[in-house]
Amino acid sequence: MKLDRELLWIVGGIIALLALSSTITFLLKRRAGGKENKVIANLDARVKAWWVMVAVFGVALATGGLGSVILFGLMSFFALREFITLTPTKPGDHRTLFWAFFIITPLQYYLVAMHWYGLFSILIPVYAFILVPTRSALAGDSEHFLERTAKIQWALMVCVYCVSHVPALLTLNIVGYAGQNAKLLLFFVIVVQLSDVLQYVWGKLCGKHAIAPQISPNKTVEGFWGGTLSATAIGTALWWATPFTWWQAALFAWLLTLMGFFGGLVMSAIKRDRGVKDYGTMIEGHGGVMDRIDSLCFAAPVFFHLVRYNFT
Numbered sequence: 001m002k003l004d005r006e007l008l009w010i011v012g013g014i015i016a017l018l019a020l021s022s023t024i025t026f027l028l029k030r031r032a033g034g035k036e037n038k039v040i041a042n043l044d045a046r047v048k049a050w051w052v053m054v055a056v057f058g059v060a061l062a063t064g065g066l067g068s069v070i071l072f073g074l075m076s077f078f079a080l081r082e083f084i085t086l087t088p089t090k091p092g093d094h095r096t097l098f099w100a101f102f103i104i105t106p107l108q109y110y111l112v113a114m115h116w117y118g119l120f121s122i123l124i125p126v127y128a129f130i131l132v133p134t135r136s137a138l139a140g141d142s143e144h145f146l147e148r149t150a151k152i153q154w155a156l157m158v159c160v161y162c163v164s165h166v167p168a169l170l171t172l173n174i175v176g177y178a179g180q181n182a183k184l185l186l187f188f189v190i191v192v193q194l195s196d197v198l199q200y201v202w203g204k205l206c207g208k209h210a211i212a213p214q215i216s217p218n219k220t221v222e223g224f225w226g227g228t229l230s231a232t233a234i235g236t237a238l239w240w241a242t243p244f245t246w247w248q249a250a251l252f253a254w255l256l257t258l259m260g261f262f263g264g265l266v267m268s269a270i271k272r273d274r275g276v277k278d279y280g281t282m283i284e285g286h287g288g289v290m291d292r293i294d295s296l297c298f299a300a301p302v303f304f305h306l307v308r309y310n311f312t
Contacts, residue, residue, distance in 0.1 A: 006241050007183050014054060014190070021047045046270040053292070057189070061182050066113060068185070073109035079159040080105065082279040086270070087151040092141030096132055100152060104128050105160050112164050115171045117308075121236025124161040129153055158267075158297050160289065165300035172304075174311045177243040187242050187249075188256065188303055189296075191235040195257040196264060196295045216268040217263075228257035243311055252306075256299050263298035267291075273285040 025044045061070035080101065089097065104124065111120035133149040169188060170181045177184070192201045203223025235253025239246040267290065271279065279288035 004286065007180075007186070010190070018047065018051055018054060021050070033134045048123045051236065058117050058237065061185075065170045068170055069109050069113045072163055072167045073106070075289055075293060076105055076109070076160045077101065077289075079163065079279075079293060080155055082288045082290045083155040083159050084152070086274045086276060086279065087171065089148055089151065090141055090143070092139035093136050093148055093152065096135040096149075096152060099131065099135060099223070100128075100156055104131075104156060108160055108164050111166075112168045112171065115169070117168075120164065120168070122157050128156055161303050162297040163293060164306040166296060168304055169307070172308055172312055177311075183241040184243070185308070187238055188299070190238070191231050191253045191256045192260040192295050193211070194225050194234055195231035195260050197227075197249065198218075198230045199223045199261070202230070204225025212265060212269075215272050215307050218241060218267060219265065219268075221256070222305070224261060228254070228261065230255050243307075252303065255306075256303060259299035259302050260295035264295045267294035267297070 017112065025047050029044065039220055058072065060067040084100075108120060111123060116309075132152050133145075135151050136145065136152075166185065166188070169185045172181060174181070174184075174185070200218065200223065203220045204220055206226070207218075207220030207223045209221040210217050212226060217306055232250060232253040235256070236246055236250040239249035242249055242252075244252060267279075271277065279290035
């Protein structure tokens, strides 16, 4: 994968932003004079976690498409584990879950790595959709059958199918953009993740009107508009690193912020239904893997297919 000057500028900007965040956190801790402050402690944990996540993501990009496929494949595996843990199944589903974790998930990412678009785009929504209820029915347990199979199907769609479209961006043959897909992937991740962060920041600064208080009280109207517009502006400013014109980059960035918001809201609704705050505790300051990639789930397939349809 080509590590050109534009890509290095983007990576350098991310590192500079993290360094600034670490400096601000350090100064806030000194100002607190050693007194325990939950907000500062949470901010410190989040910044440290971001350093680790950026380092891992950087290694994945440096190793090329295969590294990115492996990284997101592992993310899908752990996210699937967190999701299934929150939605308990029965012994009759154990063999179905074996297929979900150890056959379907690796096969989906293998097809992405092989650039086999025709099959990876339908493996889970068609073949896994049929396999899951069939395998569970063969176990002979009909109690809450529809509920149990729907949970597994939904988990595969969100945690595996949707997320697999992120590394799939590296497989697109975009006209006049050969060897530069890593920048497109970074554009996608930066816009979606910054929108998530900036919505939280704007919400803390001036948020007053909750959008869905029973599902996610931290998501406010003010935070939504402040975060999505800010992230859209950043995405527009990065148009030079994409195959888009500035106005196309603006439209895609706006769409990504919307899809990211919808994904986060839906995944929050599932957590509230299960009575938990986070999907897990794997990432300090962020909860579980699913808590970190929830905004990617809806954004990734929409972005992938729109780019593929219009630019390849």
